[in-house]
Amino acid sequence: MFDTPQMENVPILEVKNLSKNFKDFTAVNNLSFTVNKGDVYGFLGPNGAGKSTSIRMILSLIYPTSGTILLFGNSIKTHRASIMKKVGAIVERPDFYGSLSAQKNLEILAKMQMEEVSKNRISETLDWVGLLDRADSKVKTFSQGMKQRLGIAQALIHNPELIILDEPTNGLDPHGMKDIREMIISLNKDHNKTIFLSSHILSEVEILANRMIIINKGEKLVEGDVNEILLSGKQNLTVEFQNVDIALTLINNSKYKQNFKSVEKNKIFFSIERNNIPELNRFLVQNNIDVLAITPTRTLEEFFLSLT
Amino acid sequence: MKNILILTKLEIYKLFSKGRSYIAFGAIAFLVFVIQIALVVDGENFFEFQTQNLRDTFLFEGNLLNGYLTVYVILTALLIHIPFLIALVSGDLIAGETSAGTLRFLLTRTSSRLEIITAKFITCIFYSTLLVIAMAVLSLVSGILLFGKGDLFVVRDTIYIFSENDVLWRLIASFGFSILGMSTVASLAFLFSSFTDNSVTPIILTMVIIIAFMILSSIDLSIFKMIKPFFFTTYMNNWRLLFEEPLNLSKLINSCLVLVLHIAFFFGISAWNFNKKDILS
Numbered sequence: 001m002f003d004t005p006q007m008e009n010v011p012i013l014e015v016k017n018l019s020k021n022f023k024d025f026t027a028v029n030n031l032s033f034t035v036n037k038g039d040v041y042g043f044l045g046p047n048g049a050g051k052s053t054s055i056r057m058i059l060s061l062i063y064p065t066s067g068t069i070l071l072f073g074n075s076i077k078t079h080r081a082s083i084m085k086k087v088g089a090i091v092e093r094p095d096f097y098g099s100l101s102a103q104k105n106l107e108i109l110a111k112m113q114m115e116e117v118s119k120n121r122i123s124e125t126l127d128w129v130g131l132l133d134r135a136d137s138k139v140k141t142f143s144q145g146m147k148q149r150l151g152i153a154q155a156l157i158h159n160p161e162l163i164i165l166d167e168p169t170n171g172l173d174p175h176g177m178k179d180i181r182e183m184i185i186s187l188n189k190d191h192n193k194t195i196f197l198s199s200h201i202l203s204e205v206e207i208l209a210n211r212m213i214i215i216n217k218g219e220k221l222v223e224g225d226v227n228e229i230l231l232s233g234k235q236n237l238t239v240e241f242q243n244v245d246i247a248l249t250l251i252n253n254s255k256y257k258q259n260f261k262s263v264e265k266n267k268i269f270f271s272i273e274r275n276n277i278p279e280l281n282r283f284l285v286q287n288n289i290d291v292l293a294i295t296p297t298r299t300l301e302e303f304f305l306s307l308t
Numbered sequence: 309m310k311n312i313l314i315l316t317k318l319e320i321y322k323l324f325s326k327g328r329s330y331i332a333f334g335a336i337a338f339l340v341f342v343i344q345i346a347l348v349v350d351g352e353n354f355f356e357f358q359t360q361n362l363r364d365t366f367l368f369e370g371n372l373l374n375g376y377l378t379v380y381v382i383l384t385a386l387l388i389h390i391p392f393l394i395a396l397v398s399g400d401l402i403a404g405e406t407s408a409g410t411l412r413f414l415l416t417r418t419s420s421r422l423e424i425i426t427a428k429f430i431t432c433i434f435y436s437t438l439l440v441i442a443m444a445v446l447s448l449v450s451g452i453l454l455f456g457k458g459d460l461f462v463v464r465d466t467i468y469i470f471s472e473n474d475v476l477w478r479l480i481a482s483f484g485f486s487i488l489g490m491s492t493v494a495s496l497a498f499l500f501s502s503f504t505d506n507s508v509t510p511i512i513l514t515m516v517i518i519i520a521f522m523i524l525s526s527i528d529l530s531i532f533k534m535i536k537p538f539f540f541t542t543y544m545n546n547w548r549l550l551f552e553e554p555l556n557l558s559k560l561i562n563s564c565l566v567l568v569l570h571i572a573f574f575f576g577i578s579a580w581n582f583n584k585k586d587i588l589s
Binding site for chain 2: 056059060061062063081082084087089091092093094095097098099100104108109111112113114115154175277
């Protein structure tokens with residue numbers, strides 16, 4: 001269905017010193033980052049961090065107060081039309097013409113791209129997102145998950161090189177989230193699309209992205225390789241025990257007391273370096289403690305706290 | 309130019325896929341039908357009442373309650389109220405897409421903002437034109453079928469009598485002039501639509517302005533008379549000049565120019581605002 005361009009490590013999106021002020025409020029402050037071809041680039045931050053404002057500036061929906069945005073080496077200010085041929089996007093929730101069918105919505109959006117898009121291509125795209133059997137249904141009858149999939153279809157219809165997804169799993173049930181994540185993986189791995197993925201869910205970015213930036217209050221906190229960033233610093237860990245009292249006594253008399261955070265029912269919560277997790281596990285097992293489960297539970301908020 | 313043509317076709321398609329776009333056509337068809345039926349039932353009495361003061365001095369002969377008179381009655385009655393129906397659609401063209409969120413999708417395509425707003429504006433004018441044409445065709449066809457043709461008797465400050473073969477062009481020209489008047493209203497609603505994120509505000513604002521201008525124009529105070537030439541509503545009703553003898557062509561052309569300038573001004577401001585605004589919805 002898609003062209004499969006060769007992977008090259010070249011910058012596709014370069015954001016330099018980007019700022020946006022709304023009267024007295026600074027939504028984005030001096031933000032810089034680079035997305036390379038072939039990346040799944042995680043754009044992470046809590047709600048209100050400035051993610052959507054940044055994405056809107058990249059797509060020229062909002063004009064920056066200062067800074068530059070280069071896509072495919074050209075400024076979005078001066079080469080908007082040629083750039084948008086290579087970009088597909090979902091900005092926040094996907095909204096469509098509810099009284100029109102999925103097929104008609106895609107036809108309209110394809111024609112607005114000023115490129116010939118065949119009906120066959122539209123059907124293929126609908127098929128790829130699992131909506132071919134609902135092609136003729138009015139969009140107002142669609143669930144949130146179906147709209148999200150149609151949103152991805154409209155972003156893909158003109159076969160773009162860069163796909164910008166703003167919180168694509170927002171409002172979806174776990175099944176819907178899984179579907180969308182699998183689509184993102186497939187787009188990147190099977191079709192060599194570069195993905196710019198905005199999210200406020202750390203685990204989502206951890207699963208999908210190879211590089212990421214974390215922003216808060218419009219400013220960059222950290223940028224780089226996902227694994228390198230996430231492996232640095234302490235991680236929250238939940239350990240589930242058969243007998244939590246015995247485990248708690250053992251831990252209180254060991255060096256892991258300093259890692260202890262709290263206890264709840266048969267679970268103990270730790271804050272521990274990722275590299276020390278196997279050692280903790282060995283220590284518990286060697287002391288005949290029955291461990292039922294070990295689960296890393298670092299939330300985005302906790303990760304922010306570890307960064308600041 | 310090719311892009312604008314493609315976009316305009318898409319806009320017209322989207323417009324007519326919405327139920328609200330047909331409300332105005334339905335309302336006009338209904339009103340024309342009701343007025344014509346009422347004139348069939350009670351037309352003679354109506355005509356006698358209108359001419360009661362003249363019956364002592366004039367002798368009325370022939371088919372004076374004819375299709376042309378009914379069209380003139382419909383024109384007089386409906387043109388004041390159609391602006392609301394026009395605003396209902398024009399006010400929604402941008403604001404409706406902003407509130408629905410579909411504007412984001414449109415603006416992340418290759419088309420420029422200027423192309424998109426131009427296509428929307430052409431659609432807005434097309435809709436107003438189509439509505440007036442629908443009104444013209446409906447009223448003329450039904451009027452002539454029900455009442456036949458005849459001389460047109462117009463009572464204003466003076467009495468004007470137009471012979472049968474001198475009426476049709478005047479009626480068609482009146483509808484033509486009304487297209488300009490209604491397009492001015494549509495442009496105003498369109499302008500407000502470019503500033504707001506909901507489609508109710510442009511409709512209300514447009515109607516408030518039209519009603520306020522009309523009220524102020526109708527009050528015979530010298531201060532209002534002074535500012536009356538600055539109200540576009542003053543020129544909207546000048547289609548009536550076509551039913552005067554001799555025809556005041558320069559005043560008619562002047563009115564047309566004023567309305568065209570208003571349309572251009574409203575579009576200019578809309579385009580300027582749409583081009584510079586941040587899409588936050």
